Amino acid sequence: MDNAPFNTRLTGEINSLNRYARQYARDDESARDLVQETLSKAVRHREKFKVGTNLKAWLHTILKNTFINNYRKVKRTYAIFHDDGEEIAYKGSSIHVHRNGSEGKFMMEDINRALNKLPENHCTPFIMHFEGFKYHEIAEHLKIPIGTVKTRIHGARALLRKLLKGYES
Numbered sequence: 001m002d003n004a005p006f007n008t009r010l011t012g013e014i015n016s017l018n019r020y021a022r023q024y025a026r027d028d029e030s031a032r033d034l035v036q037e038t039l040s041k042a043v044r045h046r047e048k049f050k051v052g053t054n055l056k057a058w059l060h061t062i063l064k065n066t067f068i069n070n071y072r073k074v075k076r077t078y079a080i081f082h083d084d085g086e087e088i089a090y091k092g093s094s095i096h097v098h099r100n101g102s103e104g105k106f107m108m109e110d111i112n113r114a115l116n117k118l119p120e121n122h123c124t125p126f127i128m129h130f131e132g133f134k135y136h137e138i139a140e141h142l143k144i145p146i147g148t149v150k151t152r153i154h155g156a157r158a159l160l161r162k163l164l165k166g167y168e169s
Contacts, residue, residue, distance in 0.1 A: 006046050010039060013059050020060055024067045034070075038063040065166055068106055107167070114163035118156050125149050126156035 017035045025031035041062050042049070049058055115123060128138045135153075139146040 122156040
């Protein structure tokens, strides 16, 4: 996509990004910073945007991933975990806070969304295997050959890897 049309479309999404950023940021200034970083990344990686797809969804994904990555960076840089693992003390501060689970919530939402995108004939064997069922138990329960069970679980893993690519280390 050419720069001018792309930039025009980006500009049209700023209000939506501002509203979305306020869900994550603790104040307006942090929300504006998050939007600015999102727009910067979008411009820098515009060649990755596929024409004809949903620009708003692409930008919201960049914003959410930027927030999560910044959260992780701050957590690694400034956090000192106590032995009980329940409290965090920030360097240079006497303030102690409890974990709020935001990062885990985002990850679980993404995992559930990815699982819902799996075809039913792949999802069921995958979930059963994840819950601890053996291949032969899954085959008996679903009344399909064990080779089919293995193929479907392998296919589900491959699709989940693709859908959850943003979580690769």
